Amino acid sequence: MPLPLPDVPRKLLHTRSVRVDAYARDDDQWDLDAELIDVKGYDFPRENGTIHKMGDPVHHMHLRVTVDNDFTITAAQAAYDAAPFDENCFCIASAYQDLVGLNLLRRFRDAVKGRFGRVAGCTHLTELSYLLPTVAVQCMAGRKREERARGGEQSDKKPFELDGCHALRVDGPVAAKHYPQWYAAPQGKARQE
Incomplete structure (x- = not known):
């Protein structure tokens, strides 16, 4: 808009x-x-x-x-x-x-x-x-995603993009849906969406 x-x-x-x-x-x-x-x-x-x-x-x-x-x-x-x-x-x-x-x-x-x-x-x-x-x-996101998929295994290392911005915070809905391994339920006062 x-x-x-x-x-x-x-x-x-x-x-x-x-x-x-x-x-x-x-x-x-x-x-x-x-x-x-x-x-x-x-x-x-x-x-x-x-x-x-x-x-x-x-x-x-x-x-x-x-x-x-x-x-x-x-x-x-x-x-x-x-x-x-x-x-x-x-x-x-x-x-x-x-x-x-x-x-x-x-x-x-x-x-x-x-x-x-x-x-x-x-x-x-x-x-x-x-x-x-x-x-x-x-520019590298697609290749990094392909490399992770080819590896066939989940990494123990948190993806660097998590907690890099408001939408990708680990306690938010995007992390819950797309990064469930790294999702952390909000603590204390809930954030406004």
Whole structure:
């Protein structure tokens, strides 16, 4: 269900579009290709004397990471199509190769902030990287399910997605239905559904 229409007239000022595509590679690794585009809803003057036209990207950047089956980044690259300060922005792209070695499921966002926070990185590329863990989980979910089914046995290890969000809490109805082995009846005051 979409948001309701606003009850006060308004004017569009800014649009940010973010997209992440996930690919299974022939070498049993995964590519996550992320893209961020910012556009303004109005024309504005640039410092070089030109006019930046409404709808033309102010920011347009790409980030690709390759991950193995353990969610560890094995390759990374960044690229720019547009940025407000041109080469002053573009020159940081190669720094994002330092994502290599980080694991998307082990304090990834903290590690990224530590490596690329403030002047050590690009605010927008760093923000774009924060989406990668949940996209990786989505892209690998089918394969992980197939591996569990092929094994034919129930693991003694709780699936990592449990207790990762409200719907997948171990004391909720989704766990009771789909993960009965891990379901734990609510203790004390019942949660509202």
